[in-house]
Amino acid sequence: MALLEVRDLSITFHRKGEEPSVAVDNISFNVEPGQTVGLVGESGCGKSVTSLAIMGLLPSRGAKVGGSVTFEGEELLGLSQRELDERRGRDLGMVFQDPLSSLNPVVPIGLQISEVLERHRKLGRKEAKAEAAELLNRVGIPDPKRRLDEYPHQLSGGMRQRALIAIALACRPRLLIADEPTTALDVTIQAQILSLLSELVSGTDTALIMITHDLGVVAGLCDEVNVMYGGRIVERAQRHALFAEPRHPYTHGLLASIPRLDAPRGEKLVPIRGSVVDNIAWSRGCAFAPRCPSQLEECWSDPPELVDDRGGMLRCHNPVEVAPMAAEGAR
Amino acid sequence: MSDDVLVTIDDLKVHFPIKRGIVLDRTVGYVYAVDGVSLTINRGETYGLVGESGCGKTTLGRALLRLVEPTDGRADFDGTDLSTLKGEELRTMRRRMQMVFQDPLSSLDPRQSVESLLVEGMRAHGLDKGKEQTHQRLKELLAAVGLPESALRRYPHEFSGGQRQRIGIARALAVEPDLIVADEPVSALDVSVQAQVVNLLEELQDELGLTYLVIAHDLAVVRHISDRIGVMYLGSMVEEADSDELYRQPLHPYTRALLSAIPVPDPVVEDSREQILLSGDLPSPADPPTGCRFHTRCPWRQETLCDTDRPQLREIGEGHRVACHYAEDILEGRLSPHEVEPELVQPDAVTS
Ligand SMILES: Nc1ncnc2c1ncn2[C@@H]1O[C@H](COP(=O)(O)OP(=O)(O)OP(=O)(O)O)[C@@H](O)[C@H]1O
């Protein structure tokens, strides 16, 4: 049994006087213990709402969630707030893009950590405080004992993200969800945080869902990658397979369009034409069709299904057969 | 000075006073945003400026365009010291230097149609020469940035991010500049759209012979688009080289760390590369470290010089400048990196 099973998850937002909008459309994936699974895709494709749905953090009014999310076989959707709270403290941890908005600005860092420890791990005051300092130390915050009494605004962006990771790890969760944990950080700080995350999960049975738009981050960190487009998963593959042999025209196009640090200069980038505003509805055909260089006539009338493909999954009528140009050029 | 040089920046400094107190408004310190930077940009070339948040990239660009008054040093544009220009002269010169911003939506007035956004600049600089001619020019501009003519009557919010950035570029081009300072031109855009804008900038340069100063924190984008690259750290230039050379042979410890920190979308590369992980945070530009500004995080820091003497940018190899006392020893492998204890940085030092 997988640690986390997401089955046919759909998320629809209802706003007064507006058509309901489908943000996530029947997505399914598993996360095994110890595994790092990537969710990638561009802005608005539904990455964050997927993670919020798993955590039970979507607003109960206005957002309709369908399908099933099971954690060690137990259904999470439909749990009461109290039960969810319990789960979130004990089994599920989450790290967001913007640490400042997820830390309480008026409570010292140490207290924010020890509160979690007291509530969920039933530690005493003193123990919790010592453990909080130990956690800060573990995430690489210098002089942790002094940090305990400081407020979030007294920490730099990178240190705040470390503090947030410490809170997420406080209860030794079985699953950690990181939603763009480094997007707001500088590259040298991003490298610190990514190496910290991979250190924390590798060799343990803690699983990690890594949400990012950065294919570079995925390439270094994830075992398996789900590529999302317009609220659906369009390709799933092991990390090496995905980059060596991207099968979906969107994945392929992304890899050809991003400049690589190690590519020789003067090579032209091959952009993907248009933008997501050109998408058509999945109910009509393939959402990517208006931008797709491999489109066929049927792509406009016949929605492709997600099917098994070379050890992964693929949703496309006309998959790519050749290696991406960027990879060819760089070697 | 050679004819090929369009921009010369010499020991430029921009220090922002930190004010405290409501009544007296005392100056209690300075943010050393740009602290002695020198560089030249040749006509028709793309100069890339990289470095982490707060290192002074934007301020340098703004000081060049005289959108902020430099504290010291000078900036020459096409052989003229910009500080000697006033009023009308400065305005005329400014037409030749345009800026493209990171966030196209916030830099475009939402109440103005695309047509009025484009005509505004032309009018201000007397380039609006009659209805017929202006319309012709607008059509050319839109074609140049790949937007349909129908865009003229529409408003910025009706466009996607990439299209808005095209409008921003068209607006800069409308006044026929020589130099475009592009500050993070693609970082607000979706990955799948960035390449469109990068290619557009390159095509326009080929066609119009433009000179670019491209400011970005994304070194992969900068390396792709630039002929030469300057790396900044805390208000200083620490290294400058030809774009390929910088990647092949980074000399400054900070550049090495920066290059090694950038994830490459290729698992084969990712699995095998050696990272130089820097410990600690960027110090505050209001309280920069003594000596070499990088010494608090430098894995090659030495007992002598590093903490006390500020290294000057000096040439090692053709066109390759570096500001490190020990660049040669590091290059030849005579010095090896060591662990660095992270020093604490208080983010508020600047603001509170
Ligand atoms: N509370 C909400 N009410 C209405 N629509 C929402 C809400 N939250 C998200 N959406 C919509 O759901 C879609 C998916 O949003 P989501 O935040 O998951 O995107 P994302 O993939 O995380 O993008 P990004 O990379 O920008 O973070 C978007 O179209 C968004 O506008």
Ligand SMILES: Nc1ncnc2c1ncn2[C@@H]1O[C@H](COP(=O)(O)OP(=O)(O)OP(=O)(O)O)[C@@H](O)[C@H]1O
């Ligand atoms: N008008 C101003 N008044 C006071 N301080 C300023 C002002 N503008 C910039 N600064 C400060 O100067 C320093 C350099 O800022 P600048 O915007 O030039 O950095 P940057 O390299 O462009 O960073 P980023 O990558 O975040 O855009 C920062 O510490 C910033 O807070």
Ligand code: SF4
């Ligand atoms: S289904 Fe058709 S339009 Fe969609 S990605 Fe595949 S080839 Fe392109």
Ligand code: SF4
């Ligand atoms: S001068 Fe010293 S501290 Fe500065 S980069 Fe060189 S070795 Fe490092």
Ligand SMILES: [Mg+2]
């Ligand atoms: Mg998101």
Ligand SMILES: [Mg+2]
């Ligand atoms: Mg800036």
